[in-house]
Amino acid sequence: MRVRPGAAATRIAAVAAVLAMVLAGCGAGGRSEDPGGASDVGVTPTSIKVGAHFPLTGVAAPGYSEIPTGTRAYFDWVNANGGVNGRQIEYIFRDDAYTPTQTTQVVNELVLRDQVFAVTGGLGTATHGAVLDFLNSEGVPDLFASSGSLLWNQPEQNPMTFGWQPDYEVEGKILGQYIAQTYPNARVGLLLQDDDFGRDGEVGVRRTLNTQIVSVARYTSGATDITPQVSQLQAQGADLVIGFTVPSYTARSQLAAQQLNYRPQWAYSNVGSDPTLVGGLLQRLSQGQSGPNPLEGVLTTKYLPGPEETNDPWVQLFSQVWAAHGDGGPLTSFRIYGMSEAYTFVQALQAAGPAPTRQGLVDAVERQGGGPDGFRGPAYPPFRYGPDSHAGMAGVAVARLQGGSTVPLTPVRLTDNGDAPITDAPAQERPAPPPQGIPTVVPTGS
């Protein structure tokens, strides 16, 4: 009846020894600590390796797991047309199940084992936030994080990291200003996801609409029922509700409002207003009492064309790309998002020149990416990139959901964080897709 763990200790040692052999067997061997980041890690004369982390399993997988499939399809399209400067883009994306601990592990794997040249499109604020310090201290370019957090724009502290989509504050400012001008008597309620998405959105909205806000309700991501939150907005007399909600909670807020017989004017952040996804979901629910799309008339913002806009030349291009290299599923707004990010990444790679280095890539985005003459593509607004700014797109257009599509109500409006004024973008059109659908950015003097 005594002493087994003692023997256990020696056994642990034995096990560790076995483990050592196994590990040494599969270890990649030589270390490659690259001094200073001025390196060509992940680049060969014929290939360039790029990594990403996405939630492919678990609670956040619906929707988001489609983004990297779009990115991959576009990279495959580029590869089929000769690659970038003769290099095939090798795109590796790994599952982090939307938990920061796993993000750390898979990004370690991407950087230390797969030896990627750069990371692109890493998704999520908490998840990507966990690897921010690591990527920057290892000198890995961290382009175009897939979230509108303000964290990505800290060029002093995180020189390798860049945002991509308009941040939630900018979106909130522009949406708020439109509502203040169009509905000056509205009693506004805010329905916010209780994280940086809702918080930054609220900051933006308050900059342009502060006095009209009568109620703020917050829900926790993961909550099973948001009827209590919607009920609060109703009780406090809001007749226009702005939702900074993800798609599933947009649908739930509509269901809750139906249950409460609450019919305010709704406005949703671009994140949660996908007419095909959310509208389609809601329409099916009310099967049997076929009415109009429940999202009809809802206000939102847009910065990319949606898959339903089949006349848009960029959507036509992406349909072609998806038909050639997709996995057979439908072309969704998530996939268009992924392809558009990939498009910007190819532009950055071209701008970094024929012998790209990690630092060179970052410099190229700072030098050439921003402004109306910078990296332009499927997105309506230009980027804000520059030596002092790693912020993504500079604005959005306010739009209304109508007939299953988003119809712009305003020209693209541009602004910046803080008190920066809101201006209409010059009437200059977004460029048409280049021939072959591959950008042709010429590196300028570095």
Place this chain on the structure above:
Amino acid sequence: MTDTEAAADVPTPGRPQPSGPPASRWSALVARVRRPGTPLGRHLRGLVIGAVIVIALLELVSPFRVSQITTLSYYVVACAGLTLLTGINGQISLGHGALMAVGGYTTALLLPAGLPFLVAILTGAVAAGIVGIIVGAAAAKLHGPYLAGATLALAVGLPGLALAFADTLGGEQGLTVDVPRPPAWFADAHFFLFGSDPSTTQYLAYIGALVAGLVLFLLANLHTSRYGRVWRAVRDDEVAAELAGLRLGRLRVLAFVVSAVCAGLAGGVLALATRLVAPSGFTIVLSLSLIAAVVIGGLGSLTGAVLGSAVIVFLPPLVTGLGARAGLSDVQAAELAPLTYGLVLVLVMIFAADGAAGLVRRLGGRLRRRQGPGTGPPRSGHDAAQESDDAARRTS
């Protein structure tokens, strides 16, 4: 090498001993350590051998493997504590992830205050221990599914605090952790021994391995101590233990506190390794994977805690890689990891209820028998009998 220092942290001849002639006490201790039969000696030997192997690993394998060892180390620490609670004392906990959160958040809050990270991690462990007293006191009254339900609710409820006190705890986005860079003395020592400067990844792995080694060593001694025996007695037959005059409630709370302290330490290491603490890092999935690791490894066995943790850390990327190579799309290959993981849990329970540790033991036993009598240390056979006996009698 920090591990070997810890191992050498037994009284040295130079240090005065509280009573008796120092020399004779020292030689008595040396004798105890030398004699393979005593638990302390074997544990020390295991610690030294383990330390040597870990150091060799950290210096030889690729940086990615080094980072995996860091991950492994916090799983080992948490699982070692959980296996004591569930395997030795018979209390199930589905909420150890929440206790890890207590340790992790405490560490993340204290580091910016300029405290050395070891102090921060230890404070985190103390904080988790205090929470463990409260939870343990409640848990001591509960049994079986009621305990499982209460601890499950703990795993789901506690992270809500981070959202409720978003100003201090950072809300959904969490708190970033400034990772300690290798201090000068460590870098110098490392350079002296291995001729290279240590990377941050390596330094973190050393911290993790140090904590894991110490925890395993201390728990191994605790297992063989009077407390280990008493805990097993409580697990095996409450009524008899109570009749024998043992205070069940107090013993249960103590077991809970010890394992909570381990969870707190693990949370601290996790905070350093992840460089962030956020509610989404401490979900119910973490708690369930801890209990899964403990069961896969073999309940009540420290070896099992190490093996089970290794399965949790190494299996998912392995399976995903295999799936991708077999031609599945990346999204499908990613789903293979949880699928395999679930199936392994089921299969282990059906075919090897004493887990990987039991499997290793049985294989070892068979080998020894084949070698004939006398070659293997007789005690091991006794151990094996004891462990399988334990496995058979596990009830909660």
Place this chain on the structure above:
Amino acid sequence: MQQFLDLTLSGLSQGAIYAAFALALVLIWRSTRVVNFAQGAMGMFTTYLALLAVDAGWSYWAALLLALGSGLLLGAFIERVVIRPVENGPELNPVIVTLGVFIALQALASLLFGAQYRSFPAPFGLTGLQAGSVNLAITPYGLFTIGAVLVTMIALVALFRFTDLGLRLRASAFNGEVSRLLGVPVGRMLTLGWALAAVVGSLSGLLIAGGELVWPAYMDPLIVYGFVAAVLGGLDSPAGAVIGGVAIGLALSYVSGYAGSEFAGLAALLILVAVLLVRPAGLFGRATVRKV
């Protein structure tokens, strides 16, 4: 006042959903003494089957029957294949097996059906009812859910209290050896217990899905709250499960509405711990069955 009414009524509908889930847990606990963590995943899986049927043009009710029928088979299959080998082992082992089944089924569903959001139609309206000028935050579908849960509860009470089968189920779970000596086919009873519980679990999966979004992890939050409801009710009593479910539903609704939804999980924890400290076997559990 209107808000209080809203919160109460929406808490009731939500509570009915927790109750449905808790009923399945209670049934399995009573007939096999196992807490089935795979319940949610099993209900999710059969709901997906029903969704496939609806997509193929079946009516809601035919799909419902399909889900219940496949639940029956799935429950029996799981008991026979993976639970039977560990049933006589330590108490923890079946728990771990059900955890494994839970994880594997969820991954399998993602592989087979895809991880996208789908919507599951409801057979009744989703618009709140109105009494005169007062709006009632309860929908026809919510009433259907509450009714279905009450009918299930009454059926289970009747099964256990008044039928021979119920007696045999309870006997096999309580003491397999003695029951066997008395001529009860214990093995068959255990399989039947799992099968019946899986039917109730499938029903709960469907009730939760109706008029909502479905994806492979949609049952996850309910596993916790449904489990808390069942434990609150004492795990042993169908009526306790329903009362526990409604109590949790109401409490979470009030806490979420008046204090904030981030406190919902904490509230569930505090309620559970408070109740268990006073009554360690739940509100309606009998302490005598605790130890043998």
